[in-house]
Amino acid sequence: MSIFHRGARRAALVALMAFTGAGQAAAAEYTLTVEPTFPAAQLREVYGPLLSYLERRTGHRFNVRAATGFNQHWRDLRAGAPAELVFEEGHFFDYRRQRSGFVALVRTQEDSAYAIAVADPAIAAEGRDGIVGRTVASLGAPNLGDVLVFDEFRNPLAQPEMRPISSKWSDGPDLVFAGDVEATLLPAYLASENPALTEVWRSRTVPGRVLSASPQLPQEVRRTIAEAMRALHEDPEAFAVMNELRTERFVEVDVAAYAGLERLLVNSFGYTPPARAAAATPPATAAPAPATPPVN
Structure with missing residues (x-):
């Protein structure tokens, strides 16, 4: 190989290494x-x-x-x-x-919404009121489903009993069928995909x-x-x-x-409202002009 070709090959190799090094440096x-x-x-x-x-x-x-x-x-x-x-x-x-x-x-x-679904026809027949006081499987507060439940069921004496015993949303139906709970909280799309469950409550939709x-x-x-x-x-x-x-x-x-x-x-432990922007400082009131002495 000529000296020229060896030099060209070396230059190309150096350029490739420099390019690769720059790419690696840019990656994070x-x-x-x-x-x-x-x-x-x-x-x-x-x-x-x-x-x-x-x-x-x-x-x-x-x-x-x-x-x-x-x-x-x-x-x-x-x-x-x-x-x-x-x-x-x-x-x-x-x-x-x-x-x-x-x-x-x-x-x-897609927007987000959550539902509570049951397998027992007797509970399903009661509709929304049927889940008051019933055990409901959940992933635990303050997931969006839980806070939407309590945003609607605000009376502490007329709420479902949320139990954070699921490790993933798809656990809920299995816990219902096993008799561990009477209902399950699910993202609305999952509730609609399980024909063995009846939806008895659905949250409002949020972005x-x-x-x-x-x-x-x-x-x-x-x-x-x-x-x-x-x-x-x-x-x-x-x-x-x-x-x-x-x-x-x-x-x-x-x-x-x-x-x-x-x-x-707001009802989750440790919640504090966002800091409000400081109120604008009112303009200083101009000092009254000194009284003009009377002319004699």
Whole structure:
């Protein structure tokens, strides 16, 4: 090989190494925090397709984590525990936005609603009143379903008895059929998919789940992730992601639609209202002009 060819090959190798090094330097690792709606062992299985998609589209690396339960999720939220990306229901997002300045990236196209369903025809025949005083399986407060239940059933003497004994939403029907509880709380889409259960109560509908980012996350990273999420439904491998996350697509967020949802947490332990903007200081009153002495 000539000296010229050896030199050209060496230069090309150096350029390739420099390019690779720059790409590696630009890549970063981020953690997605999600609601504890699955056991820890299932998190990677459920969110793995999404993380793989984001890595492929953005060039960054992603991990996923969840608290051990909704009580811990709420405690971390109140404490302002560090988070980079968060995927959660609207009441948590609104609280996080107003206290920690999190920025909405995208939301699920579908709104959120929850239902209580039963298997016993006698309870079903009573309708909404039939679940008062009945045991209801849940993932634990303050998940959105629980707070919507208590937002409607406000009389402490006329409420269902919520039991946080499920580790994932799909546990609820099994607990009913096993006789461990008399009813189960479910996302509305799951309640409608189980023909062996009768829906006896459905919550009001609220805007859907939100993917938000810490204000400390670089703006370019936030933009890249948001664009990737909005294009997710066009990806050939999107079905695996959408199926796990139970959504048809991700869309832009109208933040105003979420304003006030954090008030659903008002009866949750440790809730404090958002700080109000300081009242504008009233303009100083001008000192009265000195009296003009009388002319003699």
